[in-house]
Amino acid sequence: MEKAKKRQFGIVATLISILIFFGAITIMAIKANTTHQGTDTLERVKNAHIMTWGVKADTKLFGLMDTNDGQIKGFDVDIAKAVTKQIASDLNITIEPIFVQVTSSTRIQLLKNGNIDAFAATATATPERKKVADFSKPYFSAGQSILVPTKENIKSVKDLNKADKTILGVVGANSIINIKKFAPKAKILALNDYAQAMTALKAGQGDAITSDNGILYGMSMENKGYVVAGEPFTNEPYSIAFDKDQVPITKATNKALDEIIKNGSYNKLIKKWFSKVPGMNWRSLER
Amino acid sequence: MIDILLKYFPQLLNGFWVTIESSIIALFGSLILGTIFAVMQVSRNKITRIISETYVEIFRNIPLLVITLFFFAFVAPVAKKIGLPIDGFTAGTIGLTLYTSAFIAEVIRSGINSISSSQMEGAVSNGLSWWQAMRYIVLPQAFKISIPNLGNQFVNLVKNSSVLAFVAGLDLMYNANSIAQNTFDSLNTYFIVAIFYLIITMPISYYMKHLEQRFKGGAH
Numbered sequence: 158m159e160k161a162k163k164r165q166f167g168i169v170a171t172l173i174s175i176l177i178f179f180g181a182i183t184i185m186a187i188k189a190n191t192t193h194q195g196t197d198t199l200e201r202v203k204n205a206h207i208m209t210w211g212v213k214a215d216t217k218l219f220g221l222m223d224t225n226d227g228q229i230k231g232f233d234v235d236i237a238k239a240v241t242k243q244i245a246s247d248l249n250i251t252i253e254p255i256f257v258q259v260t261s262s263t264r265i266q267l268l269k270n271g272n273i274d275a276f277a278a279t280a281t282a283t284p285e286r287k288k289v290a291d292f293s294k295p296y297f298s299a300g301q302s303i304l305v306p307t308k309e310n311i312k313s314v315k316d317l318n319k320a321d322k323t324i325l326g327v328v329g330a331n332s333i334i335n336i337k338k339f340a341p342k343a344k345i346l347a348l349n350d351y352a353q354a355m356t357a358l359k360a361g362q363g364d365a366i367t368s369d370n371g372i373l374y375g376m377s378m379e380n381k382g383y384v385v386a387g388e389p390f391t392n393e394p395y396s397i398a399f400d401k402d403q404v405p406i407t408k409a410t411n412k413a414l415d416e417i418i419k420n421g422s423y424n425k426l427i428k429k430w431f432s433k434v435p436g437m438n439w440r441s442l443e444r
Numbered sequence: 445m446i447d448i449l450l451k452y453f454p455q456l457l458n459g460f461w462v463t464i465e466s467s468i469i470a471l472f473g474s475l476i477l478g479t480i481f482a483v484m485q486v487s488r489n490k491i492t493r494i495i496s497e498t499y500v501e502i503f504r505n506i507p508l509l510v511i512t513l514f515f516f517a518f519v520a521p522v523a524k525k526i527g528l529p530i531d532g533f534t535a536g537t538i539g540l541t542l543y544t545s546a547f548i549a550e551v552i553r554s555g556i557n558s559i560s561s562s563q564m565e566g567a568v569s570n571g572l573s574w575w576q577a578m579r580y581i582v583l584p585q586a587f588k589i590s591i592p593n594l595g596n597q598f599v600n601l602v603k604n605s606s607v608l609a610f611v612a613g614l615d616l617m618y619n620a621n622s623i624a625q626n627t628f629d630s631l632n633t634y635f636i637v638a639i640f641y642l643i644i645t646m647p648i649s650y651y652m653k654h655l656e657q658r659f660k661g662g663a664h
Binding site: 182261262265266285286288289290325328329330333334346347348349353356357359360361362 | 513516517518520521524531532609610611612614618621622624625626627628629630631635
């Protein structure tokens, strides 16, 4: 009798604690969603005189941590700086850009939580993403391509469309969804970041890495014996992302982008970052 | 939340099975390895003691992720040459087995040590060999004493199996990451995944409690 009672008590106590646990999480989730809504990013930036940008820190050419001085450097970072400067001068105030390191898998949550105001992190505006975030005009014309070992005879993505081929990518990257259309027979594996994908490729865990050509060119610069094969097979330009329904800052950013393209500072940045990349037609990127 | 669950249910279920598969292999693998190393540690032979102590200290003190990446990135190319492909699932499960076995070895060793040494002496003086005494007298009692701690280790093992996600092992966490990215809704996705993990770990907790009750008072 006693035992049965004890057991009953145990089960009831467990159920109640589970309910409390999930209830608390739900309340927290609702709170997290509501507290952030209604704050206007542009207002916040104006008042704080600080604009916090999420940028990649593991992607050569776009956002890479320089271990000598701890600064993140790349095309995305410079575009963010130029846009911030332009918005500030349009508004006649000073705004200091601050950079926070993000990855493909953390960037949207950081944006939603309000840890960052915007991100320029090699992100393509897809219809599904547009449901949860606002995107600026494209600031870089990227397209998907493949990186393969030079010694393997892979000329284009068609050579990978076989059941015994494995294509590597990065979790959260759009390319991993797209590649299924171009090489439906191949096996696809997603690693955590590009460094790990490169390690996996070197370890023979896959036959190619797929990503945007800009990122792949950066990887081929750092890794001898690996080349970008064939022409890009998609058109997926990069855009700056903001939280959903942040119309004022999106408009201000679009205006700033137009202005830096017009005054030539955009082309300077293109030249600065892409003129040294072997095999890349950087003139075609100019606007 | 419901729409994510419905839309991605097949994908989540695939990951769920992979997690269970990896956990079961690692559970039995680490229990066997752990027991062997525990017995080696209490044996009278100095060399076996040193071997097992080194093993336990190495695998207990290195992060699971590092062990897994070692097999994924360094052992795999070598193994491939001799015709043994190691993919993310294999690397993760090996890492999980070795890592957990080091902890289980410690749990069972402490179980063995808690059995009075006079039992071993008595068994040996009654004509049993050291091995027989270990096998029939000491180990069964050590296991009973170790059950609560073993339960902890098994629950940890299931949760640690999320290391497979790092090496593209296609487990529950791997699929969760990919769904969270496709939907941009990490909160609800990981919430669903938490429930899936509970479905695996809760029965383990309860079963271990049940075993503990059953053997209560049996060994002293």
